[in-house]
Amino acid sequence: KEVDYSLCWLEYSKIDDEPYREKLSKVVKNIIAVGQDKFTQTAVEELKTAVTSLVGFEPEVSKEALCGDNPISGIIVGNVTDALIMKYISDDEIQKLDEEGYVIKSVKENPGLVVIGSKNGHGLVYGAFSFIKHIQLKRDVEEVHIIDNPKCKLRLLNHWDNMDGTVERGYAGRSIFFCDNKVTNSLGRIKDYARLLSSIGINGVVINNVNVNKNAIWLITPKYLGDLAKLADVFRQYGIKIYLSINFASPIYIGKLKTADPLDEDVIKWWKETAKTIYEYIPDFGGFLVKADSEFNPGPYKFGRDHADGANMLAEALAPYGGIVIWRCFVYNCTQDWRDTKTDRAKAAYDIFKPLDGKFAENVVLQVKYGPMDFQVREPVSPLFGGLERTNQLIELQITQEYTGQQIDLCYLATMWKEVLEFDTYAKGPESKVKYVVDGTLFNNKYSGFAGVSNVGSDKNWTGHWLAQANLYAFGMLAWDHSFTPEEIAREWCVRALTNDPFAVETIVSMLMRSWRVYEKYTAPLGIGWMVTPHTHYGPSVDGYEYSKWGTYHRADTKAIGIDRSVKSGTGFAGQYHRENAAMFESMETCPEELLLFFHRVPYDYVLKSGETLIQHIYNTHFEGAEEAEKLKEDWVKIKDYIRKDIYEDVLERFNRQIENAKEWRDVVNSYFYRKTGIPDKYGRKIY
Ligand code: GCU
Incomplete structure (x- = not known):
């Protein structure tokens, strides 16, 4: 079916690993749908769509096992109360299933046979998608044995x-x-x-x-x-x-x-x-x-x-x-x-x-x-x-x-x-x-x-x-x-949605994994937040909310910045936590440094654990953040050959914008604090 949008991680381009496809073909050529309900239909439809694209042929769908009730190979999909499913799934396994959970199992005594079972319909759909993921990640179908339940309702x-x-x-x-x-x-x-x-x-x-x-x-x-x-x-x-x-x-x-x-x-x-x-x-x-x-x-x-x-x-x-x-x-x-x-x-x-x-x-x-x-x-x-x-x-x-x-x-x-x-x-x-x-x-x-x-x-x-x-x-x-x-999720997503070239995958995973910290570095320092352009919230405006009626403040002056939220001398917010955390946030010495300005009002010459002063830390992280944003783009350029052309170009354009944004943040934040404090960068870098 032709659509004018991407199907993301359900895009299903044909698996290029011939031996894997061969091995898989045996299992996926038949789908046996035990039940008649709409969830079984959904699960079967999804499996069929995926197999057709990933493996390259349309599987046979039947309602019954092909050879009597002992099929030679295929995927059986059905409720765990159904006789055919019960043959392969033990009581013990059924016990472990929650309302929305599912089991996927390759039947050892019957090679080439995989059973997907659940207690109710939703689970079957989840099971089908999980099996599809298994294939996309080229995991062994003969070894599959998953009992999975969502942790949250x-x-x-x-x-x-x-x-x-x-x-x-x-x-x-x-x-x-x-x-x-x-x-x-x-x-x-x-x-x-x-x-x-x-x-x-x-x-x-x-x-x-x-x-x-x-x-x-x-x-x-x-x-x-x-x-x-x-x-x-x-x-x-x-x-x-x-x-x-x-x-x-x-x-x-x-x-x-x-x-x-x-x-x-x-x-x-x-x-x-x-x-x-x-x-x-x-x-x-x-x-x-x-x-x-x-x-x-x-x-x-x-x-x-x-x-x-x-x-x-x-x-x-x-x-x-x-x-x-x-x-x-x-x-x-x-x-x-x-x-x-x-x-x-x-x-x-x-x-x-x-x-x-x-x-x-x-x-x-x-x-x-x-x-x-x-x-x-x-x-x-x-x-x-x-x-x-x-x-x-x-x-x-x-x-x-x-x-x-x-x-x-x-x-x-x-x-x-x-x-x-x-x-x-x-x-x-x-x-x-x-x-x-x-x-x-x-x-x-x-x-x-x-x-x-x-x-x-x-x-x-x-x-x-x-x-x-x-x-x-x-x-x-x-x-x-x-x-x-986060890393395994990133890797999975990348293989399913973008590329399976190992070098490209590892490059993208590394980019994703460091990106939050990079963003944090070139924007508001040490948990203070809010130095964004009011209303749109993109790009820097150190005093944007400081002088607006929205009432969100960092209270920077020429000597110090941050909000004292301690119980002893501040707003008392730190006291809303249980004892251990309240004590940790209460003092400047034990407060996690990345949240220092959220909990404390700190003079610019305060020395951090790194040995740098607060003001120097602000300069350093902003220079680093902008440089690291450029590195993200450099990494992307390195994997050009492994990414679909239109995606490559689109993302490249985003990185160009990100680099400009990061530089703007760096310069606006650094100049703001330089002019407020009069303290120069000890490494003599350019600050306006
Ligand atoms: C933020 C956001 C608003 C949104 C609000 C909310 O303040 O800027 O657009 O309405 O959160 O979560 O309700």
Whole structure:
């Protein structure tokens, strides 16, 4: 089928290793579909498509084993309760399977036979994609034995798509869901999107922006539900539910009520009726995502209620249908006066939500950004992880690179995410890592997992920068299983999506692996963040937010920079962590240096562990960062022959822009601090 966009890691170019193809052919020539349900059909269809392209012939699909009930070779796909599958999969193996898990097994006694089984349909689709990956990575099919379950229950993408077709913080073209205030009818592309997502284990998509206004308010009404149901049908086939962001004041806008007070009888009734209607159209609707009392969006505060009142009221409306409410903790005062040094945006979420711990209904999940601010290139982990002990929670990561280069600059985020997931909260003593909070095991939560702000749009490569596909891929992989390393994910993605030449693969993996640190070096230093151009958030503007009414400050003067967030002398933010971390962040000596300016106000001549002063460190990292950005491009040029021409050219153009951006950052930041302090670079490099 010809499409005008890439299929990313499902592109399936023919395997060029003849002996491997030979060996494989025996297994993949037959597909035996045991069940008749739609998931089995999806799994079979996917296997068929993949084999046809990867191996070069179309497999035979049959409903029964070819030679009686003892087939000679092929792939059997079916439920583990089915007799044919049970023949090959042991009880012990079945025991190990969760609801969405799958088993893939090459049957030793019957060479050439591979069984893919699951307890329910979703698992079969995951199993099919996993087997396809196995082939793409040229792993031995005769040795395959995988029992795999997702570690997290909710693996969601948040799209910040507006109904006019624009995407808030989108850097990859227009929305794939909406155009001209209508829901798309290009369902072919939606299907390919569902395939991509399902192949990395995503099981839910919130399709509209968290800032819900104008037409989007009406998405929860019959005006749009018919079209949304068609989208849901496509996603359902791949085990993905759709969710909607809602406006908390909808009862006023749509229902013409006088209030949206969550304790008002009419409001409660209105939401119940609304939920009922939604489920008539979409029986497996996932639920609502809510940004309330945040950045000018209405919420329960407007009516004198708290967040638990608001979330629980919606939860009650969705509960009869199995829906959930995902309530964001991104709540803070966005117009803090610069004279007010006591208010601290970093503290806001914990101050507001910690007292509500344990008060949320069981189908409410709080969605917490990984850091206490807003997706900066470096932030401490939000103290709500480990702070909330009796509340379901999701970690919110930003796949779209709002503050990390906007898919112009290369920034592989899995390295950062991994650090966040490995952070030990000490909530229940050592080994209370964030990864165990978000997989639900630490506090035994009913719902938990990952939400990622999508980096996808209508661009032919989906993500603007071809290499930014790796971020989408990595998000899915980590949400499925946080024990994967960023490096193995990068390598896998690269082989599946770009090239399998070993030199090229290792070059790209190395580029991806260092890219976050490179980006960090040429932008805001040591965790201070925010030195970006206001509103657009690309390119440097050291004082852009310092003198705006948005109230996000670094407070640089001629002597020092940084915010004292210690308990002893600062805003007290450090005290929101459990004892071990609170103590670590409290003192300048033990605070991790990459977060020094986040937690402390530091004089420019303070000597860091490297032996360099703070000011010299700022100069050094900015010179290095800009140089390393050039190195990224040099590496790319070296592998030209192994990359498809159009991809090579597109990426090259991005690197040229990144180099310019990095130089601009270097010069703006260095000159700013040089002029503020009057301290020259000890190596005499050019500073304006
Ligand atoms: C950031 C971003 C906004 C977005 C907000 C959110 O502040 O700049 O565009 O709406 O996050 O997460 O709600």
